[in-house]
Amino acid sequence: MYECPHCEKQTIRASRKLMAGKATPAICPQCGGKSYPDIKSALTGLVVLNLVGLGIAVPAVLLDTLWLLSGVFVLAVVSAKIFVLNKPMTKVG
Numbered sequence: 001m002y003e004c005p006h007c008e009k010q011t012i013r014a015s016r017k018l019m020a021g022k023a024t025p026a027i028c029p030q031c032g033g034k035s036y037p038d039i040k041s042a043l044t045g046l047v048v049l050n051l052v053g054l055g056i057a058v059p060a061v062l063l064d065t066l067w068l069l070s071g072v073f074v075l076a077v078v079s080a081k082i083f084v085l086n087k088p089m090t091k092v093g
């Protein structure tokens, strides 16, 4: 569970936080407050992450090691989710 920025209680489910956006905020079951993860800073992290991933992916393709490539892909997806989850929720309204 993740902290609601309105009542500061651990009420936001991980799945809800991942799906939440500015247009579709997560609604706190405790206080009804709306919030979403700060994607802008998460995206900055993602760009850095993708550059690192690309640095591994290119030699993986050249060396024909597809298992490494799929490993990089899984790692990118997992770390993207962790990155979003680690961001505090931003209040809406």
Ligand SMILES: [Zn+2]
Pocket: 004, 005, 006, 007, 008, 009, 011, 028, 029, 030, 031, 032, 033
């Ligand atoms: Zn709340």
